[in-house]
Amino acid sequence: MAWRxxxxxxxxxxxxxxxxxxxxAREVNAGVAALSTHPSLxxxxxxxxGERFAAAVLGQSSPDYETDFLLDDAWCGVWVSHLHAGLxxxxxxxxxxxxxxxxxxxxxxxxxGLTASCSMEAFWxxxxxxxxxxxxxxxxKVWGPPNGAxxxxxxxxxxxxxxxxxxHRAGVSVWVALDPLEPGVSLAVKRLVVYARTxxxxxxxxxxxxIPDHIARRALEAAWRLVAPQPSPFSATILRDxxxxxxxxxxxxxxxxxxxRRWMRWTGDLDPPRRAAALLxxxxxxxxxxxxxxxxxxxxxxxxTRCPQDGPVYSHNLRRRALxxxxxxxxxxxxxxxxxxxxxxxxxxxxxxxxxxRLEENLLETxxxxxxxxxxxxxLARTHSSKLAISYPxxxxxxxxxxxxxxQQQSERDQAVGYLRRFLQQNPNGDEALDAWxxxxxxxxxxxxxxxxxxxxxx
Numbered sequence: 171m172a173w174r175x176x177x178x179x180x181x182x183x184x185x186x187x188x189x190x191x192x193x194x195a196r197e198v199n200a201g202v203a204a205l206s207t208h209p210s211l212x213x214x215x216x217x218x219x220g221e222r223f224a225a226a227v228l229g230q231s232s233p234d235y236e237t238d239f240l241l242d243d244a245w246c247g248v249w250v251s252h253l254h255a256g257l258x259x260x261x262x263x264x265x266x267x268x269x270x271x272x273x274x275x276x277x278x279x280x281x282x283g284l285t286a287s288c289s290m291e292a293f294w295x296x297x298x299x300x301x302x303x304x305x306x307x308x309x310x311k312v313w314g315p316p317n318g319a320x321x322x323x324x325x326x327x328x329x330x331x332x333x334x335x336x337x338h339r340a341g342v343s344v345w346v347a348l349d350p351l352e353p354g355v356s357l358a359v360k361r362l363v364v365y366a367r368t369x370x371x372x373x374x375x376x377x378x379x380x381i382p383d384h385i386a387r388r389a390l391e392a393a394w395r396l397v398a399p400q401p402s403p404f405s406a407t408i409l410r411d412x413x414x415x416x417x418x419x420x421x422x423x424x425x426x427x428x429x430x431r432r433w434m435r436w437t438g439d440l441d442p443p444r445r446a447a448a449l450l451x452x453x454x455x456x457x458x459x460x461x462x463x464x465x466x467x468x469x470x471x472x473x474x475t476r477c478p479q480d481g482p483v484y485s486h487n488l489r490r491r492a493l494x495x496x497x498x499x500x501x502x503x504x505x506x507x508x509x510x511x512x513x514x515x516x517x518x519x520x521x522x523x524x525x526x527x528r529l530e531e532n533l534l535e536t537x538x539x540x541x542x543x544x545x546x547x548x549x550l551a552r553t554h555s556s557k558l559a560i561s562y563p564x565x566x567x568x569x570x571x572x573x574x575x576x577x578q579q580q581s582e583r584d585q586a587v588g589y590l591r592r593f594l595q596q597n598p599n600g601d602e603a604l605d606a607w608x609x610x611x612x613x614x615x616x617x618x619x620x621x622x623x624x625x626x627x628x629x
Contacts (some may be wrong), residue, residue: 194257195311201366236294236325244265246285262291264288264372267372279614291371292371294363296349299348299361300362301333316337330349332347333348335347341368344366346362346364347363348363380526385507390504394408397448445495456488470487523556524557530549547596548602551590552586555582557572559622567624
């Protein structure tokens with residue numbers, strides 16, 4: 171008799187789990203259908219009264235959901251709903267979807283009400299731990315067997331997900347998985363999760379400088395052409411090594427040093443503007459090739475200890491010499507552009523944003539408008555938005571924080587938007603235009619700027 175009761179209990183439990191899986195599958199199917207239409211925040215709010223919306227914050231962490239970190243720069247906010255039996259849903263909204271090459275005009279004036287047009291581009295469901303098999307089976311009845319996803323979920327802990335199944339349908343990727351309690355530490359399961367995101371959500375690459383890498387490379391090549399207007403095999407090799415494009419297997423360091431010595435001898439008698447350009451090339455050459463610092467000191471390279479744990483590092487003194495030789499000429503301008511790619515190296519006192527802003531403003535004042543001007547505007551915009559970012563809780567990667575009054579925050583926000591507008595007027599269709607448009611839109615909507623992803627301290 172007891173075994174019959176046990177079987178009945180097990181059957182009832184299995185039936186309850188199957189019912190729960192079927193209910194979750196219906197919810198997820200409806201969510202994917204809604205997601206594929208990119209509903210606006212205003213439209214979602216109209217049909218989901220009484221639920222909780224939280225605007226984007228920097229460094230956010232929530233027990234209710236995770237977000238895709240490659241979408242952070244377009245983050246608008248999240249609508250969290252606690253549905254039933256431990257099931258919760260986080261509908262995730264992002265800056266309105268726009269297309270590169272066909273960007274709409276930015277709003278004329280700032281307004282928090284702009285967030286009403288943010289669009290839902292992802293959602294996150296979670297329940298207490300339970301096997302994924304029943305949910306996968308229930309979803310397979312509607313969608314067919316898992317057919318994989320063309321992208322990976324870039325969310326915290328996703329590398330440690332277990333029992334993962336993925337679908338791609340209607341322009342949406344969906345993952346079902348068990349999420350560990352402490353990724354890499356504990357294998358205990360924290361929750362069953364379903365994460366979905368649209369194909370059209372715009373990902374950004376994490377930039378550790380304020381201008382794109384290709385602009386810094388172009389500036390270095392421009393300096394090299396000032397020295398070698400008629401390139402030779404030797405000068406071409408110098409440029410290659412100054413751009414860190416090494417041959418493999420890598421040659422002995424002494425061979426690179428010999429080429430650097432030849433370059434310095436070859437350019438030593440040039441007039442100051444061309445000599446300054448040659449020093450810019452030499453500076454990058456040393457940075458790319460020097461490993462044993464004392465070997466390079468006879469060349470004029472100086473080493474300094476900024477952080478005790480790192481020991482002596484190249485000081486980029488050759489770049490400073492170049493700017494001193496030709497401060498108002500073309501080499502001086504190109505050296506300034508190269509500093510935009512190395513914001514931590516800008517000489518002077520104070521926080522790096524203030525030092526860099528002074529350099530950027532000097533570039534605009536000293537040099538006539540040319541091909542580099544839009545990139546100075548972009549760097550200035552990011553300099554001001556970075557200063558704004560570190561005034562937010564969790565916005566400073568080095569956790570030093572910065573106290574700004576509301577008026578100072580608004581000033582940084584306004585200046586960033588102004589320079590982004592200038593950049594977009596000159597570069598409306600370039601590869602960086604979409605990121606610039608998104609950043610300006612977020613700032614106009616009163617949302618946080620993109621997070622700062624590097625620090626200049628010794629931590």
